[in-house]
Amino acid sequence: MNALTVGVVGAGRVGAVLGAALNAAGHRVVAAAAVSGASRERAARLLPEAAILPADEVARAATDLLLISVPDDAIAGVVAGLARTGALRPGQVVAHTSGAHGLEVFGAVDGMALHPAMTFTGADADLDRLPGIAWGVTAPDRVFATRLVADLGGVPEWIAGGQRPVYHAALAHGANHLVTLVNEAADVLRAAGVEQPSRVLEPLLTAALDNALRMGDAALTGPVSRGDAGTVAKHLARMPADAVPTYLAMARRTADRAIASGRLRSQDATALLDVLAHATPTAPTTTAPTTTAPTTTAPTTGSAA
Structure with a gap:
């Protein structure tokens, strides 16, 4: 040109x-x-x-x-x-x-x-x-x-012009909410006494993202995908209260996807779904420490500030 x-x-x-x-x-x-x-x-x-x-x-x-x-x-x-x-x-x-x-x-x-x-x-x-x-x-x-x-x-x-809000919602859901999810996981690790959450999370999350992009729902691992109701119940009972709503929403959606993709058989999911259905975000817990916002400029996805 x-x-x-x-x-x-x-x-x-x-x-x-x-x-x-x-x-x-x-x-x-x-x-x-x-x-x-x-x-x-x-x-x-x-x-x-x-x-x-x-x-x-x-x-x-x-x-x-x-x-x-x-x-x-x-x-x-x-x-x-x-x-x-x-x-x-x-x-x-x-x-x-x-x-x-x-x-x-x-x-x-x-x-x-x-x-x-x-x-x-x-x-x-x-x-x-x-x-x-x-x-x-x-x-x-x-x-x-x-x-x-x-x-x-x-x-x-x-x-297509009419699909741009859907396109942009997908990017915001993936990129912006990923930042929130990572920082929530870091807060919960701090509540568990981990001083450098990024050192724990970086290799794990990098591998999980790579697997998800390559394998789709076949990349699901962890207690929800296995139907481990007892482990999930213990998470919900002990994690910081302000992290429970996010965990619960993501666990419910993960269970839906695990069942739909065949990773979790419906008959093995009954106890797990019961835990998720009756859980509330008010379980007794300790309070996560307050985190300090980074001093760098917050990123944006494709629109000027």
């Missing part, structure tokens, strides 16, 4: 990184809109040659591609505002990076939805994660979208 003149509206954790990736691919990000102090710092670090301008001026400077990477709920308003001021021009490609929205947020403006299926922190290391990832794409011009995603080292996954 010929070199594009690009503008980025929203130099958040996603927009600034994608702008840097476009520069590295031989395109030229000439302008960016960055409002917060964090966004300005990001733009200065990742897009040093881009002029920091108001959004309408960024749109006017972006003769070929305007990348809109603002929070999901703001996209339609940003596009409408730019159209109203005459900042958008014929022949200019306008793209947003939301996973949940399709083309409806563009109104009468021709555009495309390009969502990188990756978590972002806004750090330089994010650039190293882009090669080989999938991009959830909804676009009338598939040729242009394919070339643009290829320039960024990715592979397009074509998502």
Whole structure:
């Protein structure tokens, strides 16, 4: 693809990184809109040659591609505002990076939805994660979208406009809830007296994730998949009370999947299902120690903050 003149509206954790990736691919990000102090710092670090301008001026400077990477709920308003001021021009490609929205947020403006299926922190290391990832794409011009995603080292996954919320829900369910699950497991280990939960969890969870991606439900192991009702009951009775609801919800869903996939025979699941059906999150327990939130910037999955 010929070199594009690009503008980025929203130099958040996603927009600034994608702008840097476009520069590295031989395109030229000439302008960016960055409002917060964090966004300005990001733009200065990742897009040093881009002029920091108001959004309408960024749109006017972006003769070929305007990348809109603002929070999901703001996209339609940003596009409408730019159209109203005459900042958008014929022949200019306008793209947003939301996973949940399709083309409806563009109104009468021709555009495309390009969502990188990756978590972002806004750090330089994010650039190293882009090669080989999938991009959830909804676009009338598939040729242009394919070339643009290829320039960024990715592979397009074509998502029908009406299915984008389902697509994005799957990513949020997998990535965001995984973070919650891992941290809950770490909290419970601390309650058991383990000082470095990450040392215990990293090899176990890495293997479990690899097995799940390769083997699907056949990767299920542990007491629920074996129907060990006594062990599960002991877990529920002794673990910290604030972790019980999550454990219980996941155990019930794990039992459903284990039975449906044939990992657990229905006749062997009766006692387990009875324990799960009658368990409550108010079992007597000790309190898990309070954890300190990390000081690094929280990641996001494909939308700027």
